[in-house]
Amino acid sequence: MTSSAHDVVVIGGGVTGAGVARDLARRGASVLLLEKDDYGGGTSGASSWMIHGGPRYLEFDWRTTRLSCEDAGKIVRIARHMVHRVVFLLPVLAGDRHNLEQLETAMEVYDRFQPLKLSNPHLRLTADEARRLEPGLSDQLLGALTMEEWGLDPHRLVWANVQDAIENGARASNHSRVVDLVRDGRQVLGVRYRGPDGTLHEARARVTVNATGPWSGELGRLAGVPIELRPAKGIHIVYDRRLSNFAISADAVDGRGLLMVPHGNFTLAGTTDDDFYGDPDDLEVLPDEVDYILQAFDRVFPSLRNHRAIRATAGVRPTIFRWRSYEDDLSRRYEIVDHSDAPGLVSALGGKLSMYRLMAEETADLVCRKLGIEGPSTTGTAPLPGSEVAAEPPAELAARYGISALAAARLQTRQGCRAPRVFDREGGRGLVCRCEPITVAELRHVARQEQVRTLGDAFRRVGLAAGPCSGALCVERAAQVVGDELGWSLGQCRQSAAEFRAELWLGRAPVLDRWGWAEQELIAGGRGRT
Ligand SMILES: Cc1cc2nc3c(=O)[nH]c(=O)nc-3n(C[C@H](O)[C@H](O)[C@H](O)COP(=O)(O)OP(=O)(O)OC[C@H]3O[C@@H](n4cnc5c(N)ncnc54)[C@H](O)[C@@H]3O)c2cc1C
Structure with a gap:
């Protein structure tokens, strides 16, 4: 067994752990990031791929909407090569949960937050106008509103954070599962993990960060501390092309809002939100869950059922525990726990993709106080790798390297201004x-x-x-x-x-x-x- 020593070991290479590793590495801490499968392969990759403010939370969790919009604005600026604008059409049909006036009132409130993330205010459309933009919409439409959010590939966002952490001195390893904690009584002194080749290693750390999302309870058990989440499973159906140019919302049979979102050349439709009691490593997509999504879009975008679905994704939201609340009404807030009964261990729990950076910054603030590291976080302004300068026009890249403009444009969404390095x-x-x-x-x-x-x-x-x-x-x-x-x-x-x-x-x-x-x-x- 090899052993190493670090200021911090971060467990979990989802967006939270990658963000924490990046923040700490940029402040000069020596960091080891460990991910048991692949970066972004947990909940982050199974998300709806949206950096959004969450207008839905305005009804019961105003603070989360505001924080998400503020942080989304920063993420959009530091990751500009990978984000794309997603314009929604919110269609209204007779019998919907909200009529046009109610929905427009909500959008007027949300408009106040939109500038925080460089998004435009809503527009109100007649049924004809909306159907002219999206002919696939139901002919029962009464009208529609527009709303803007941002989309990105979360796998690339996670990797960009890992890459920046590495470029600032961190070590990071995927396919490296933490199997135990090194402890002295209740004190957590680091981790034991199996590396990609199955070898056991020990990594000592002054602080160990648990950023394992829905696996957080499991990590807590290794430390002997209870960590209670209210995990909720969500699935998406993935289609092999853009089925619409606008993202479209739909009311499900139980009144929940579902989304159909074109990202690049494919479409995601989802999502469900159901209490989950199983093992996050063993997620199954059930036919009922698929039917629930299709049924909602039958009313609004009836042709969806005829299109070719190529796969389904499933993930578990690491939602903070609360008793007596529907899954949908649970706050998406986050909590950073300094475990007094397991000194040396810090857990980053809950949150959203859209405010991962803020959650990571606050976790890093706490860790830095423990380590005596001074200096502010720079992750809100320093561009992620590939976003340092604007990428050249795709046609120029394409001509220089003899590839198609489409291939060049796709490459730039992944590598940004660093795309030419691929052809080194x-x-x-x-x-x-x-x-x-x-x-x-x-x-x-x-x-x-x-x-x-x-x-x-x-x-x-x-x-x-x-x-x-x-x-x-x-x-x-x-x-x-x-x-x-x-x-x-x-x-x-x-x-x-x-x-x-x-x-x-x-x-x-x-x-x-x-x-x-x-x-x-x-x-x-x-x-x-x-
Ligand atoms: C269906 C769905 C849709 C969503 N859509 C959105 C959205 O559009 N926008 C948004 O803002 N939020 C969205 N969310 C929420 C968002 O995806 C999550 O809050 C966020 O991705 C959680 O990130 P995380 O890093 O905390 O967890 P994860 O991404 O799950 O990362 C935790 C990582 O820890 C690793 N790990 C676990 N145990 C160990 C171990 N012992 N050793 C090493 N590694 C370990 C796991 O393999 C995993 O990769 C959605 C969630 C779901 C389920």
Whole structure:
């Protein structure tokens, strides 16, 4: 067993842990960040991909809306290469929970917060105007309002925070599970973890940060402290293209608000919000959950059911515990706990993607007070890697490296102004997949520079197999490219491809219709390969 010593060990490489590691590293602390699977592979990646203020919380949690809007404004500025504006149409039909006047009153209040995150105020549209913008909307429409939020790929946001932490001196390792805490009586002195190759290591730390989201209770048990959350499961259905240019809201059968959001070239529809008592490592998407979402959109955007869903995602919200409240009405606030009965341990609980930075800053403030480190957080103004300067026009990048403008634009949403570094070695301008313009060069780059250790990691880092073919055309090729970089044997390439296909299959099965099953047969038989 090897051992190392640090100021801080951060457990959990979701958006919270990555944000804490970044903040502390920038203030000069020596940091080790450990993630048991892959960065962003927990709740963060399974979110709705929105940096939003949460107008819904205005009714019962005004403070969270304000803090989210303030922090969203900072995130939009530091991560400008990866954010895109999401304009919503909020359609109103007879029998909806809110009529047009009520909804417009709520939007007038929300408009006061919108400038905090560089968003525009709402507009009111007649039914004709709304249907002209989105012909797929129901002909029963009474009218609609607009609302603006921001979208981004949370996997890239998490990685950018990890990358910045590393560039500021932190160490970070994915596929590294903390299996125990090093303790002296109640005092927490660090962690024991299994690294990517299964070896056991000990890492001593003056402060250990528990940023494990819905796994926080499990970590608390290792320290002998009770951590009570009210975890809630949420699923999304993923479609293989943009089904609309605007995001669209819908009332579900129980009055909950659901969203259908185009991000880049795919669409997310969701989400559910149900108390969850199981193991966050064992999430299953149930047919009832899929039906619940489709039923809501049958009223508002009836063609949704006819489109091709390519997978479903599931995550568990790490919501702070509260008794006697519906899941939807639970506050999305966060809490930073300095465990007096387990000195040396700090937990960052609850929160949202949209205010992860603030939550991380406050956690780092507490840790710095313990370590005697002075100096303010810089994460609200320092750009994330790739956002240091504006990226060049995609057509110029495309012409210089002989790739399509679409491939260049996609690459820039992931790498920003650092995109040219991807081509720092000769060759590799060909595409890994016909339906997702990912170049061989980019896949090589992330295998070398971004801790891609499995094809699943490549899915999170560059969207491998996220397109319409769902891996049928690209898994074998990708295994070769990643395998070349990581020194895999032919057998290891085959095994990685098989494991990745099984992973993709688990995500697809809940949403397959009969054509989807037939297609799956083709993929399984290898006949879908080129
Ligand atoms: C369906 C859904 C939609 C959502 N949509 C939005 C949205 O659009 N906007 C928004 O602002 N918020 C949204 N949220 C909330 C948001 O996603 C979460 O609040 C946030 O991502 C939590 O991040 P986290 O880092 O705390 O947890 P996680 O992302 O779950 O990270 C915790 C990490 O800890 C790791 N870990 C656990 N145990 C160990 C261990 N022993 N050793 C090492 N690592 C360990 C896990 O593998 C995991 O990666 C949504 C949530 C859900 C469920």
